[in-house]
Amino acid sequence: MTRTSLTIPTKVTNRMTKADIRQFAETKLRPDRSGGSFKALKGRTMVEQTKYEKLFSTPLVRFRVPDHEVLNDALMNEGRRLHAEDEGASKSNRGGWHSSGNLFDHQTDCIQALRSAAEDSVIGATRKVTTKVDPKNLGLKLFGWMNSNPPGGFNAPHTHPGAHWSGVYYVSQPDVETGTSGMIEFLDPRTDLPHWRLLKAPAFSMKKKIRPAAGEMILFPSYLVHWVYPNEADEERVSIAFNATFKKRKKT
Numbered sequence: 001m002t003r004t005s006l007t008i009p010t011k012v013t014n015r016m017t018k019a020d021i022r023q024f025a026e027t028k029l030r031p032d033r034s035g036g037s038f039k040a041l042k043g044r045t046m047v048e049q050t051k052y053e054k055l056f057s058t059p060l061v062r063f064r065v066p067d068h069e070v071l072n073d074a075l076m077n078e079g080r081r082l083h084a085e086d087e088g089a090s091k092s093n094r095g096g097w098h099s100s101g102n103l104f105d106h107q108t109d110c111i112q113a114l115r116s117a118a119e120d121s122v123i124g125a126t127r128k129v130t131t132k133v134d135p136k137n138l139g140l141k142l143f144g145w146m147n148s149n150p151p152g153g154f155n156a157p158h159t160h161p162g163a164h165w166s167g168v169y170y171v172s173q174p175d176v177e178t179g180t181s182g183m184i185e186f187l188d189p190r191t192d193l194p195h196w197r198l199l200k201a202p203a204f205s206m207k208k209k210i211r212p213a214a215g216e217m218i219l220f221p222s223y224l225v226h227w228v229y230p231n232e233a234d235e236e237r238v239s240i241a242f243n244a245t246f247k248k249r250k251k252t
C-alpha cells in the first residue's frame with residue numbers, strides 16, 4: 001500500500017511497526033517546510049562552499065606607450081597649434097580646453113601614431129573581456145579629442161553614452177606625488193551600496209581614483225561615471241580622450 005501524507009504518524013505508539021517508527025523519525029528530522037525551522041536539529045549547521053563567482057564586474061585596463069617622450073613632445077606641439085586656431089568645445093571641461101571635432105581626422109604623424117596606439121589598446125582590452133568575438137572582425141570607430149587643463153581646470157562627472165570603451169592617453173601629467181592633481185576618479189555604477197561600506201570590502205568601494213603617468217593609456221566602459229580632479233600644479237595637464245565603438249561589419 002502506498003502511504004500518503006495523511007498516514008504519516010504524528011507520535012510513536014505501541015502499535016507502530018519498525019517502518020512506521022523510521023518514517024516518524026525521518027519526518028521529524030526533516031526541515032519543517034511550512035515554518036522554515038529545524039525543530040529536531042540542535043547546534044550549528046555546516047555548509048560547504050560550492051562556487052564563488054564575481055558578477056557584473058567593471059574592467060579598467062591600463063597600457064603604456066614605450067619611449068613615449070618623443071610622441072608626447074610632438075602631441076604637445078600639435079595641441080598648441082590646434083588650440084591657437086580652435087576655440088574648443090564646451091563639454092565636461094571646466095576652465096580647460098576641449099578640442100572640436102574628431103581629433104583623429106587630423107592626418108599629422110603624431111595624431112595618427114596615437115590613433116594606432118588607441119586602436120591597439122581597444123583591441124587588447126576587448127580581448128581581455130571576451131573570447132567569443134574577435135574584435136578585429138568588427139568595424140571600429142574612434143572619436144578623439146584633446147583636453148588641456150590649466151591650473152584650476154577640471155572635468156565634471158560624466159559618462160560617454162553610446163560607445164563601448166572610453167579611453168584616455170596622458171600626454172602631460174603634473175609632476176606630483178601627493179594631492180589629487182592629475183587624478184581621474186571613477187564612481188561605482190551599482191546602486192544600493194552605501195550599507196556595504198561597513199565591511200570595507202574593496203569590491204564594494206564607492207570610488208576609485210588613480211593618477212596615470214604620462215605615456216599611459218587607460219580604458220574603461222563608457223557607462224562608467226568619471227571626473228577629473230582640479231589641476232593644482234603650476235603646469236598645464238594635457239590628455240587625449242576617445243570613444244571606441246564597435247559595429248558589426250556588413251556582409252558583402
Ligand SMILES: [Fe+2]
Pocket residue numbers: 092158159160166226241
Ligand atoms: Fe570623460
